[in-house]
Amino acid sequence: MSIPSATAGAKAPGSVDDGLLDVLAQIVGAGNLSTADAVREQHGRDESYHPSAPPDAVVFCISTEQVSQVVKACADRRVPVIPFGTGTSLEGHVAALSGGVCIDLSRMDSILTVNAEDMDVTVQAGVRRKALNDYLRDTGLFFPIDPGADASLGGMTATRASGTNAVRYGTMRENVLGLTVVMADGRVIRTSRRARKSAAGYDLTRLLVGSEGTLGVITEVTLRLYGIPEAILAAVCPFPDLESAVNTVILTIQSGIPVARIELLDEAQMDAVNKYSKFDYPVQPTLFFEFHGSDAGVREQVENVKAIAADFGADDFQWATRPEDRTKLWQARHDAYYAAIALRPGCRGIATDVCVPISRLAECILETRKDIDASGLCAPIVGHVGDGNFHIIFVVDPDDAEEMARAADVNERMVMRAIAMDGTCTGEHGVGYGKIDFLTAEHGEALVAMRAIKRALDPLNIMNPGKIVRV
Secondary structure (H helix, E strand, O other): OOOOOOOOOOOOOOOOOHHHHHHHHHHHOHHHEEOOHHHHHHHOOOOOOOOOOOOOEEEEOOOHHHHHHHHHHHHHOOOOEEEEOOOOOOOOOOOOEOEOEEEEOOOOOOEEEEEOOOOEEEEEOOOEHHHHHHHHHHHOEEOOOOOOOOOEHHHHHHOOOOOOOHHHHOOHHHHEEEEEEEEOOOOEEEOOOOOOOOOOOOOHHHHHOOOOOOOEEEEEEEEEOEEOOOEEEEEEEEOOOHHHHHHHHHHHHHOOOOOOEEEEEOHHHHHHHHHHHOOOOOOOOEEEEEEEEOHHHHHHHHHHHHHHHHHOOOOOOEEEOOHHHHHHHHHHHHOHHHHHHOOOOOOEEEEEEEEOOHHHHHHHHHHHHHHHHHHOOEOOEEEEHHHOEEEEEEEEOOOOHHHHHHHHHHHHHHHHHHHHOOOEOOOOOOOOOOOHHHHHHHHOOHHHHHHHHHHHHOOOOOEOOOOOOOO
16 A cells, blocks of 8 residues: 555656647647646546646547547657546546646536437446436436446446446446447547447457556447336344354355345444434444345345344344435445544545455455454445455554554555455456556466557557556
């Protein structure tokens, strides 16, 4: 968790001079180009603890053609290009480590085509997930991936986002059908058609989902949609201890119960949630559930989960049946980060995550909690445990070097523990440059192949340099 220096990316030889600025102004219009310090600063940071690394200029594009022309102009001068959606990433993804031009895609916010019969939709990259679901409401369809933040769909695709619904609906990897992408030389490609499956050539869609802007700029996304469930029911259930809660999760998943959401909050996080969101739940390890399906199907899921929870000493389910109650409950879960940092006013939050096979989940979480307690740190645990993914939110004083070092040590031990269990250093936050040093331990020689792909598709190393792999 040590903060890499701003020179972590390979320095590109080109620079943003007046000549390039004139070209960019001609492409997007002078009013859509900014070199103002405040705008650059905003576009050089995300929601993480990483320091801002501002680009030299920011352009606001409104079309794939504009993005293509901007990338071509930058490639001609070997100037770095950094895509920007909403800035809600968590591992320094948008930091301009080598300077360059930030392409802000937020104004590319059109929903292009809804194919209700085929249950898919094509959107520009700047469309936000909440806006898409508002637009879809009258169709009886919805897009389920919910990372908490109201992120852009292009950004969610670039970081391979998931979230609370992933246990049932999967991640962006499973729900992106095709992409329009501007490659490093400015060429525009479409990675696939709308067919639900294909065996035609390399799977470029999957390659670019999760590429974090290092291989190209995603400008349009075709997404899989789902029918809005007939019945939705949410519940909160406290457990006598952390092990009982996690074992309930494991047995629920192993039993094949199709829960839509199953979220774990430890005692520290429940204390924070109660204070921040004005709840009065018991300060115990707690699971938040949501069930989707027909009335009969939801009732069956509920009874099965209640029976499993009872075997582990929990039977005090509190139900949220009204939409407004469910919204309040899940908003509290999404606000877990802000609730945690409110425990120590004046401190900052460092959010990190790992993911392990479901059979190793209890062991990984319990060892991590024990490690946190021994360190004396304030670090609540919260997680999308239905798919083996959990987070620590370290609440630390950034001016206390010793405390920051302890947090870094606990984080490194957690990551290496997860990798040793055949897990991953990040289940959903992505790599950026914050977790770049863990990839060697996780992937080994596969990094050679990743670098080869990077060099082949971005030979000048201008696409978000310094992220995922060092070249």
